[in-house]
Amino acid sequence: xxxxxxxxxxxxxxxxxxxxxxxxxxGDTVKSGxxxxxxxxxxxxxxxxxVDEGTIASILVAEGTDGVKVGTVxxxxxxxxxxxAAPVTKAPEPxxxxxxxxxxxxxAPKKAASGTEKLASDAKxxxxxxxxxxxxxxxxxxxxxxxRDAMAEEMRADDRxxxxxxxxAEYQGAYKVTQGLLEEFGPQRVIDTPITEYxxxxxxxxxxxxxxxxxxxxxxxxxxxxxxxHIINSAAKTNYMSGGQMRCPIVFRGPNGAAxxxxxxxxxxxxxxxxxxxGLIVIAPYDAADAKGLLKAAIRSNDPxxxxxxxxxxxxxxxxxKLDDYVLPIGKARxxxxxxxxxxxxxxIGVGLALDAAEKLAAEGVDAEVIDLRTLRPLDTATVxxxxxxxxxxxxxxxxxxxxxxxxxxxxxxxxxxxDDLDAPVLRVTNEDxxxxxAANLEKIALVDVDRVIKAVKTVTYKG
Amino acid sequence: xARASTAKPAKGAAKPTPAPASNRERPAEPVRYxxxxxxxxxxxxxxxxxxxxxxxxxxxxxxxxxxxxxxLYIGQEAxxxxxxxxxxxxxxxxxxxxxxxxHMLAYGIAPKLIMAELTGREAGISRGKGGSMxxxxxxxxxxxxxxxxxxxxxxxxxxxxxxxxxNDGGVAMAYFGDGASNQGQVYESFNxxxxxxxxxxxxxxxxxxxxxxxxxxxxxxxxxxKRGESFRIPGLQVDxxxxxxxxxxxxxxxxxxxxxxxxxxxxxxxxRYRGHSMSxxxxxxxxxxxxxxxxxxxxxxxxxxxxxALGVTEADLKDLDKEIRxxxxxxxxFAESSPEPGLAELYTDVLVDTY
Numbered sequence: 001x002x003x004x005x006x007x008x009x010x011x012x013x014x015x016x017x018x019x020x021x022x023x024x025x026x027g028d029t030v031k032s033g034x035x036x037x038x039x040x041x042x043x044x045x046x047x048x049x050x051v052d053e054g055t056i057a058s059i060l061v062a063e064g065t066d067g068v069k070v071g072t073v074x075x076x077x078x079x080x081x082x083x084x085a086a087p088v089t090k091a092p093e094p095x096x097x098x099x100x101x102x103x104x105x106x107x108a109p110k111k112a113a114s115g116t117e118k119l120a121s122d123a124k125x126x127x128x129x130x131x132x133x134x135x136x137x138x139x140x141x142x143x144x145x146x147x148r149d150a151m152a153e154e155m156r157a158d159d160r161x162x163x164x165x166x167x168x169a170e171y172q173g174a175y176k177v178t179q180g181l182l183e184e185f186g187p188q189r190v191i192d193t194p195i196t197e198y199x200x201x202x203x204x205x206x207x208x209x210x211x212x213x214x215x216x217x218x219x220x221x222x223x224x225x226x227x228x229x230h231i232i233n234s235a236a237k238t239n240y241m242s243g244g245q246m247r248c249p250i251v252f253r254g255p256n257g258a259a260x261x262x263x264x265x266x267x268x269x270x271x272x273x274x275x276x277x278x279g280l281i282v283i284a285p286y287d288a289a290d291a292k293g294l295l296k297a298a299i300r301s302n303d304p305x306x307x308x309x310x311x312x313x314x315x316x317x318x319x320x321x322k323l324d325d326y327v328l329p330i331g332k333a334r335x336x337x338x339x340x341x342x343x344x345x346x347x348x349i350g351v352g353l354a355l356d357a358a359e360k361l362a363a364e365g366v367d368a369e370v371i372d373l374r375t376l377r378p379l380d381t382a383t384v385x386x387x388x389x390x391x392x393x394x395x396x397x398x399x400x401x402x403x404x405x406x407x408x409x410x411x412x413x414x415x416x417x418x419x420d421d422l423d424a425p426v427l428r429v430t431n432e433d434x435x436x437x438x439a440a441n442l443e444k445i446a447l448v449d450v451d452r453v454i455k456a457v458k459t460v461t462y463k464g
Numbered sequence: 465x466a467r468a469s470t471a472k473p474a475k476g477a478a479k480p481t482p483a484p485a486s487n488r489e490r491p492a493e494p495v496r497y498x499x500x501x502x503x504x505x506x507x508x509x510x511x512x513x514x515x516x517x518x519x520x521x522x523x524x525x526x527x528x529x530x531x532x533x534x535x536l537y538i539g540q541e542a543x544x545x546x547x548x549x550x551x552x553x554x555x556x557x558x559x560x561x562x563x564x565x566x567h568m569l570a571y572g573i574a575p576k577l578i579m580a581e582l583t584g585r586e587a588g589i590s591r592g593k594g595g596s597m598x599x600x601x602x603x604x605x606x607x608x609x610x611x612x613x614x615x616x617x618x619x620x621x622x623x624x625x626x627x628x629x630x631n632d633g634g635v636a637m638a639y640f641g642d643g644a645s646n647q648g649q650v651y652e653s654f655n656x657x658x659x660x661x662x663x664x665x666x667x668x669x670x671x672x673x674x675x676x677x678x679x680x681x682x683x684x685x686x687x688x689x690k691r692g693e694s695f696r697i698p699g700l701q702v703d704x705x706x707x708x709x710x711x712x713x714x715x716x717x718x719x720x721x722x723x724x725x726x727x728x729x730x731x732x733x734x735x736r737y738r739g740h741s742m743s744x745x746x747x748x749x750x751x752x753x754x755x756x757x758x759x760x761x762x763x764x765x766x767x768x769x770x771x772x773a774l775g776v777t778e779a780d781l782k783d784l785d786k787e788i789r790x791x792x793x794x795x796x797x798f799a800e801s802s803p804e805p806g807l808a809e810l811y812t813d814v815l816v817d818t819y
Contacts, residue, residue: 162629188629194659199618199652206622209607210557212629233612234619241598243591244813246607278814302816331819378819 002076003052007061009070010039010046012114012260013312017041019074022063028056030077037063037074042142042315043176054079114260115444116312119399121352123359124287124318125336125372131293131328138319144177146288146320147253147309150295151178151215153325155185158213161299162189164204165217165254174219175255175314201227201252205234205304208250213299218254221270221308227252228273235304236279251298253307256284257349257399258447260312264435269400271347274306275376275409281330282377284308286351288318290374293328301330308376310349333380335387339369342457343387345410346397347373350448354397357453366461376406384410385418392423393460397453402430424460429453490698491720491728497546497711501774507549507707508767509784511541514566515764516792517575518738521565521582525742529800530582533611534596537566539737542763543669544570544639546710547730550718551637557623559607559616560639562597563736567639571606575791579799587802591809605634614640614647617666621653624664624727635663635721643674645688654695654727661726665717666692668731669704675740676748689731697727704732705761708770735761 007017018040024030030050037048054077061074068074128134141149155161162185167174169182169192182190193200197218204214218224224231235248258267275282281303285291291309298305320326336351337358344354351372358368369387373380388394394414396407407428414426432446458464499507518536525534537544540563548558548570560567568578573589581588582596589599599609607623610616620638627634644650645668657664668688672679679686689699698720702713710732717728735757739746746754768781 194652194655196652196655198649199621199656202615202618202649202653203622203625203656206559206607206619207625207629208622209619210623210626212626229612229615230618234610234615238600238608239816240813241590241594242600242602242608242813243589243593244816245590246600246602247816249816281815281819329819375819 002057002078003054004073005036005075005077007068007070007072007074008039008048010041011043012262013116013315014041014070016067016069018066019061019063019068020045022059024056026056026059030054030056050077052077052079113440113444115440115442115447116258116260118444118449119258119312119349119353119447121356122316123352123355125334125355127335127338129289129334132289132321132323137322139322140317141288141292141320142315142317143288143291143309144175144179144314146292146318147177147295148179148181150292150299152181152184154296154299155181155189160211160213161215162191162212163215163217164191164193164200166193166195166219168192168217173217175311177309177314178217197223197226198230201230202234204250205230205248208235208248208304209238209246213249215251215253215299218252220259220266220311221254221256222266222268224252224254224270231274231280231304231306232277236277239303240279247302248304249302251295251305251307253295253298254309255311255314256308257310258312258431258436261438261440261443263438267436269398271308271376271400272405272409274308275379275406276404277377279304280377281305281375282308283330283375284348285374286313286348286372288316289320289326290328290334290372292320293326294330294374296325296327297330300327308348313349328374331375331378331380333374333383334372335369335383336372337368337370339367339391341367341391342393342395342461343369343371343384343391344395344397344453344457345371345373345384347376347406348399350397350399353448353450353453356450357457360450360454361457366457366463368457373406379409379413381413381417384413385421388414388418389421392421394422394426395453395456395460396426396428397448398428398430399448400431402428402433405430424462427456427460429456488696489725491700491716494700494702494709494713494716496706497708497715499708499711501771501776504708504767504771504774505776505784507545507711508764508771509788510545510570511707511764511767512785512788513575513791514541514544514569516788517569517579517795518565520792520796521579522738522742524583524796524799530596531584532595533562534582534742535563535740536736536738536742537563539757539763540669540671540704540734541566542707542710542767543667543704543732543734546707547637547665547667547714547732549711550714551635553604555605555632555634557605557607557620557627557634557636558639559620559623559636560609561613561616561641561644562609562611563641564597564599564609568599568601568606568609571601571604573601573604573606575795576798579795580802583799583802584804585799585802586805586809587798592805593809593813614644614649616640617644617647617650618653620666621657621662621664624657624662625660627663628660633722635665635718637665637667639667639669641674642668642670642672642679642683642688643677645691646674646682651695654692654697657727658692658695658697661724663721663724664727665721666697666727666729668729669734670731671734671736673736673740673748675744676746678748687731689729692727692729697729699729699731701731701733704734705763705766707763707767
C-alpha cells in the first residue's frame with residue numbers, strides 16, 4: 001500500500017509553502033532519514049526527510065510549485081514489503097480511486113486547526129491614511145519586510161542605530177524580520193546575543209543611556225518578562241528620575257500576543273502591561289505601512305519605545321507607500337473605515353477582525369466605524385471620543401485578556417469623558433480570561449473572533 | 465559571626481592570586497601605588513570629603529530633612545577614591561548601585577548638588593525627583609545611581625558596549641556589592657562582556673554584608689574575585705581599606721582593559737561602618753566587630769599615617785579638615801534652604817518628546 005507524503009507544516013503558523021526542489025525522483029529507493037525535498041516557508045528553506053522506507057512511486061507536486069497547502073499529498077512511497085502486506089490491504093484495494101478522494105475528509109479530525117486561524121484576516125483599511133499624500137505609489141509588502149525596511153533605512157541614516165537580539169544576525173531573525181541586515185551593516189551593528197534576555201535588555205538600555213540608539217529584538221515578548229525590570233525600572237524611569245538629564249532612546253520590539261498552538265507561556269498580549277507605565281511609548285501596529293512608518297518613528301524617538309508586533313501578521317501583505325522617508329506620528333489613532341452607527345475600536349491583529357465584522361454588519365445595514373489605536377501609550381483618546389460623539393455606541397476588540405486591559409481603559413475613558421455621548425454601555429470583546437490552552441478546540445473558543453464582535457455590535461445597537 | 469580581621473586582608477599588597485588554571489594570559493599582580501605627597505593629599509582630601517559628607521547626610525536624615533532610603537558610604541571611601549583616580553572624568557564611564565554618594569564625590573560632582581538632591585530640592589542634581597539612589601551626571605559620564613540590586617551591572621556592560629561601538633577609548637567601571645554578586649544578570653553580563661571583549665572593569669565592593677546577610681551565609685563561593693573565572697574573566701582581590709593598594713589595582717585593571725583584553729573583575733574587601741541604610745539597626749554584627757575595623761583598618765587613618773611619613777604635619781591636616789567641614793556645611797545649608805521643586809515639575813520629564 002502506498003504511503004502518502006504530505007506537505008508538512010514546518011512552523012506553528014505555516015499554512016502553505018513552496019516545494020522548492022525534489023532531491024529524489026520516481027523509482028528511487030529511500031529510507032528513513034533521507035532528505036526528499038526542500039520546502040520553502042515564508043521564513044526559511046527546510047529539508048523534508050523521509051520517515052518511511054520504500055520506493056518513490058510517484059511525485060504529485062512538481063518542484064517549483066508555490067502555494068502548496070499544508071496536508072496536500074505531494075508524493076507516494078511504495079512500501080518494500082508491499083506484497084507481503086498485500087493481504088492486509090486487500091480490502092480497500094479494489095477501490096483506489098475514491099480512496100485518493102477520501103483522505104481529506106477521513107483525516108480531517110487529525111488536522112488540528114489552530115484557533116488562531118480565525119484571527120487571520122486580510123482585511124484592509126477602507127479609508128486612506130491621511131498621512132499618505134494622494135497619488136502615492138503603493139508597493140505590496142509583507143509586514144516582516146516593512147519592519148526590516150524601517151530598520152534598514154534608519155540604520156543607513158544614523159550610525160548610532162544598531163540591532164541586538166537572539167538570532168538576529170547569522171540566522172537572519174527567528175521570524176526572518178532582520179533578514180539581510182547583517183550583510184548590509186555587518187556584525188558591529190547587527191549583533192547576535194546569547195539567550196540572556198535580562199542581560200541584553202540591560203546592555204541595550206545602558207548603551208542607550210550612553211547615547212546610542214539600540215533596537216532590541218525579543219524573539220517574543222513572552223521572553224521579555226525576564227527583562228521587564230530593565231524596560232520599566234531602567235529605561236522608562238530614567239529621564240524622570242534624572243530630572244531630564246539622562247535619556248534612554250531605545251526600541252524594544254518583537255512579536256506579541258497569541259501565536260498558533262504554542263500554549264499559554266508563548267501566547268500573551270503585553271500591551272496593557274507596558275501601556276500602564278509612564279515613561280514608555282507603546283506601539284502596536286496592524287498593517288505593514290503602519291509597521292514601517294511607526295517603527296521608523298520609534299527609532300527616532302528620544303524616549304524608550306515598546307513596539308509590539310504580531311507573528312500571525314508577519315507574512316500578510318499590505319500596501320506600503322513608496323516614499324523616501326515614510327514616518328508616521330506616534331500617538332495618533334487612525335480611522336480605518338468610516339461609519340455612523342457604532343464605533344469599533346481595536347489595535348494590532350484585532351483590527352482585521354473589526355474590519356471583517358464591519359463588512360458583514362454593513363450587509364445587515366449596520367454602518368460601523370473602525371478605529372485602529374496604533375499607539376497604546378499615549379492613547380489617542382481624542383479620536384476615540386470624537387467617533388463616539390458621532391456614533392454614540394462603542395465596542396472594543398482586543399486579542400488579549402479582559403481584566404485591566406486596553407479595552408477596560410477605553411471603557412473608562414468613554415465613561416469619564418464621553419458619558420453624555422453614550423446611548424448604550426460600551427462592550428469589550430476580548431479573549432477568555434484563562435491562560436491560552438493548547439488543544440485546538442479550546443484554543444479556538446478562548447480567542448476573539450468576528451462573530452463575537454458582530455454579536456457585541458448588535459447588542460450595543462439594540463439589534464441583538 | 466565574621467571576625468573583624470576578615471575585613472582586612474594582609475596589610476599592603478593584596479594577597480597573591482593563586483596560579484592560573486590554564487596558560488591564558490593574566491594581568492600582572494598589582495603593586496601598591498607609590499603616590500607623591502600631592503597625590504596622596506588629594507586622595508586623603510576626597511576620602512575625608514566623602515566621610516564628612518556622609519556624616520552630615522546621616523545628621524540631616526536624623527532631622528527628617530532626608531527621607532526614604534539613604535545608604536551611607538562611610539568606611540568604604542578608599543574604594544571609590546582609589547579606583548576612580550585612575551579614570552578620566554568625562555571619558556570613562558562609572559555606574560553604581562544605590563550606595564552612590566561616594567562615587568559621585570570621587571568623580572568631582574559638586575557636593576551641593578548631591579546634598580540638595582538628598583533633601584529633595586529643585587537645585588538637586590536630579591531636580592529633586594531622583595533622591596539618594598537615583599542621581600546621574602551625564603556630563604561627568606556618571607550614569608547612576610540605580611536602585612535595583614545588580615541592574616547596574618548589565619547597564620554598565622551597555623556603557624562599555626558604547627565605548628567599543630564608538631571606539632572612543634573610554635572604559636566603563638561598574639560597581640556592585642557582595643549581595644548583587646549573586647544576581648543572575650551579573651553573570652549574563654559577564655558572559656557578554658567577555659564574549660565581545662568589552663572594555664569594562666567589574667568592581668565588587670565586598671563590604672561583608674548584603675543588608676543583614678553576611679557573605680558566608682549567602683555565597684557558596686565567598687572568594688568573590690573568582691566569580692568571573694568560568695567566563696574567563698580574570699579576577700583580583702584587593703585590600704579596599706588601603707587607597708594606594710586600590711589605586712595600584714586600578715592601574716592594573718585599566719591597563720588590561722584599555723589594551724583591548726576584555727573585562728576584568730576586582731573584588732575590593734571593605735567594610736561599611738553604618739547600617740545598610742539609615743533604618744538598619746545592624747543587629748547582625750557586634751559593636752566590637754565594627755569598632756575593631758575602625759580602630760585597625762580605617763582607610764582615612766591609614767592614609768593619614770602615610771602622609772605623616774611623607775612629612776605632612778598635623779597642622780596641615782587640621783586645616784584641610786576645616787576646609788572640608790566648611791564645604792560640607794555649606795552644602796547642607798544650600799540643601800536645607802533651597803526650594804522644593806515647583807508643583808508643575810510633577811509632570812515634566814516623563815517623556816523627552818511631545819506626541
